Amino acid sequence: xxxxxxxxxxxxxxxxxxxxxxxxxxxxxxxxxxxxxxxxxxxxxxxxxxxxxxxxxxxxxxxxxxxxxxxxxxxxxxxxxxxxxxxxxxxxxxxxxxxxxxxxxxxxxxxxxxxxxxxxxxxxxxxxxxxxxxxxxxxxxxxxxxxxxxxxxxxxxxxxxxxxxxxxxxxxxxxxxxxxxxxxxxxxxxxxxxxxxxxxxxxxxxxxxxxxxxxxxxxxxxxxxxxxxxxxxxxxxxxxxxxxxxxxxxxxxxxxxxxxxxxxxxxxxxxxxxxxxxxxxxxxxxxxxxxxxxxxxxxxxxxxxxxxxxxxxxxxxxxxxxxxxxxxxxxxxxxxxxxxxxxxxxxxxxxxxxxxxxxxxxxxxxxxxxxxxxxxxxxxxxxxxxxx
Amino acid sequence: xxxxxxxxxxxxxxxxxxxxxxxxxxxxxxxxxxxxxxxxxxxxxxxxxxxxxxxxxxxxxxxxxxxxxxxxxxxxxxxxxxxxxxxxxxxxxxxxxxxxxxxxxxxxxxxxxxxxxxxxxxxxxxxxxxxxxxxxxxxxxxxxxxxxxxxxxxxxxxxxxxxxxxxxxxxxxxxxxxxxxxxxxxxxxxxxxxxxxxxxxxxxxxxxxxxxxxxxxxxxxxxxxxxxxxxxxxxxxxxxxxxxxxxxxxxxxxxxx
Numbered sequence: 167x168x169x170x171x172x173x174x175x176x177x178x179x180x181x182x183x184x185x186x187x188x189x190x191x192x193x194x195x196x197x198x199x200x201x202x203x204x205x206x207x208x209x210x211x212x213x214x215x216x217x218x219x220x221x222x223x224x225x226x227x228x229x230x231x232x233x234x235x236x237x238x239x240x241x242x243x244x245x246x247x248x249x250x251x252x253x254x255x256x257x258x259x260x261x262x263x264x265x266x267x268x269x270x271x272x273x274x275x276x277x278x279x280x281x282x283x284x285x286x287x288x289x290x291x292x293x294x295x296x297x298x299x300x301x302x303x304x305x306x307x308x309x310x311x312x313x314x315x316x317x318x319x320x321x322x323x324x325x326x327x328x329x330x331x332x333x334x335x336x337x338x339x340x341x342x343x344x345x346x347x348x349x350x351x352x353x354x355x356x357x358x359x360x361x362x363x364x365x366x367x368x369x370x371x372x373x374x375x376x377x378x379x380x381x382x383x384x385x386x387x388x389x390x391x392x393x394x395x396x397x398x399x400x401x402x403x404x405x406x407x408x409x410x411x412x413x414x415x416x417x418x419x420x421x422x423x424x425x426x427x428x429x430x431x432x433x434x435x436x437x438x439x440x441x442x443x444x445x446x447x448x449x450x451x452x453x454x455x456x457x458x459x460x461x462x463x464x465x466x467x468x469x470x471x472x473x474x475x476x477x478x479x480x481x482x483x484x485x486x487x488x489x490x491x492x493x494x495x496x497x498x499x500x501x502x503x504x505x506x507x508x509x510x511x512x513x514x515x516x517x518x519x520x521x522x523x524x525x526x527x528x529x530x531x532x533x534x535x536x537x538x539x540x541x542x543x544x545x546x547x548x549x550x551x552x553x554x
Numbered sequence: 555x556x557x558x559x560x561x562x563x564x565x566x567x568x569x570x571x572x573x574x575x576x577x578x579x580x581x582x583x584x585x586x587x588x589x590x591x592x593x594x595x596x597x598x599x600x601x602x603x604x605x606x607x608x609x610x611x612x613x614x615x616x617x618x619x620x621x622x623x624x625x626x627x628x629x630x631x632x633x634x635x636x637x638x639x640x641x642x643x644x645x646x647x648x649x650x651x652x653x654x655x656x657x658x659x660x661x662x663x664x665x666x667x668x669x670x671x672x673x674x675x676x677x678x679x680x681x682x683x684x685x686x687x688x689x690x691x692x693x694x695x696x697x698x699x700x701x702x703x704x705x706x707x708x709x710x711x712x713x714x715x716x717x718x719x720x721x722x723x724x725x726x727x728x729x730x731x732x733x734x735x736x737x738x739x740x741x742x743x744x745x746x747x748x749x750x751x752x753x754x755x756x757x758x759x760x761x762x763x764x765x766x767x768x769x770x771x772x773x774x775x776x777x778x779x780x781x782x783x784x785x786x787x788x789x790x791x792x793x794x795x796x797x798x799x800x801x802x803x804x805x806x807x808x809x810x811x
Contacts, residue, residue, distance in 0.1 A: 448673060
């Protein structure tokens with residue numbers, strides 16, 4: 167945020183070129199047709215003046231560029247534009263340009279969207295010939311279907327991730343068991359079995375597609391339930407609904423990936439931590455629980471957070487077993503109107519919003535645990551300040 | 555401490571640690587070859603030698619952080635190397651200080667010190683904190699009790715590590731190059747704490763490159779070379795008239811430098 171502020175208030179380097187680009191956008195907007203709710207439509211003279219101000223800026227910039235190209239070597243000394251008063255004037259003028267373009271953006275784009283929305287909502291028939299209105303109309307008419315889909319998707323992702331986290335904790339505990347000197351044969355046997363099970367589980371789950379896993383979980387357990395008693399179709403659906411099967415699939419699938427993330431986080435804990443704990447007399451189990459696990463889980467927070475985002479998106483494959491998630495909702499709506507493109511565009515927008523919100527929330531959450539989230543290779547570099 | 559001192563006086567003839575025929579190899583590399591060493595109660599034994607001579611491995615065999623391939627390590631009369639011996643119980647009585655401090659990063663200074671007493675001695679939290687504060691006081695860090703360990707300097711970290719080990723009231727303290735990761739200016743503060751500990755009568759085995767410490771504080775100096783004890787003896791004798799040519803060569807480097 168402070169970078170943006172500095173860029174706007176201090177940095178001169180991009181004033182001419184950057185604002186010219188913005189001015190071109192404004193001129194293009196100004197020459198596009200006015201939407202129904204445009205407020206500049208009643209103030210034609212104002213818009214004309216605004217258009218010429220934008221044009222004037224482009225001319226001024228072009229002159230400055232020409233001067234710079236012809237006086238390349240002595241530009242810094244001879245140009246009237248580099249003197250502080252001129253620079254200040256240019257900067258204030260650039261604010262005016264930005265303000266004009268902002269007004270144009272509101273008039274054309276925001277008001278355009280608003281007009282299309284009002285038209286779409288009040289339309290009796292599908293406005294199939296207007297692309298934007300068509301999308302908005304489909305969204306409005308099918309809103310309850312989308313809400314059902316989004317709710318299911320969020321439920322699958324959130325519950326699936328939470329269940330998977332708990333299972334992954336148990337599984338990674340089995341996975342990292344190492345035979346310790348004081349262990350008796352019984353303990354040794356179970357440690358070997360636990361490690362083996364975790365390895366096989368991880369390999370099988372990560373090595374098969376989730377769509378196939380969903381089919382196996384759904385039809386496999388359906389078959390088992392059917393074999394155990396005489397149930398009607400409605401009863402079966404009650405006991406083993408597609409949603410339940412989907413939740414089980416997401417949880418079991420995510421468990422394997424989360425286990426690997428946790429294992430990595432735990433492996434990254436310095437070996438000396440374990441040695442120090444053992445040297446004080448703590449057992450392997452006590453050292454794990456009190457010293458290694460807390461640090462390992464903290465290391466894993468970025469990777470674990472990522473699993474939630476992945477589950478939001480990957481739960482879409484569950485529509486193969488008719489789980490009514492966002493993807494299934496979009497397919498249903500598209501089918502209703504024989505028009506899949508707008509239905510899935512809306513779905514994509516909703517998925518994007520969901521993942522962005524999840525990423526932001528998880529970032530805040532990680533921040534509370536002091537997890538470093540700086541960009542790789544970043545330094546504490548601050549922007550160069552140009553003298554006024 | 556006082557209880558230990560009387561113990562040391564009464565069974566002075568019995569070694570606290572007896573190492574017999576100890577062997578250890580990592581793959582094809584023989585790190586320890588037939589080591590025999592006794593550590594008497596209340597004595598300070600310093601192990602010196604070049605890097606890779608097996609000093610640290612020998613030390614780590616005493617509390618079984620490394621499992622010996624052959625031989626015996628007797629501590630208070632029980633053989634650590636025997637199958638199915640409860641190593642955890644014996645380790646409670648053997649404190650260890652590492653080159654890399656190894657303070658628990660997920661806890662503050664006080665919790666580092668109280669973790670083991672609370673977990674293993676079933677000591678109340680308040681009582682354990684009282685003991686811990688006393689030991690932190692003795693290493694001069696009582697003011698840092700609530701500090702995050704990641705914000706301490708190297709010397710402070712190492713002194714916390716010593717206090718942490720002392721909280722279990724060990725009979726024996728092992729020091730694995732405790733000052734090697736510190737810069738020369740703060741080596742002194744750690745050595746000072748160790749010197750006080752030795753003066754109080756703690757039994758110590760110290761692996762170090764601090765020759766002045768070895769010479770002035772220890773009761774016995776062991777020189778290791780290529781996995782064997784080349785020479786051992788009283789510090790005055792070993793430093794002034796070393797018998798083994800390797801010892802002479804090794805020490806001359808230090809005395810020149």
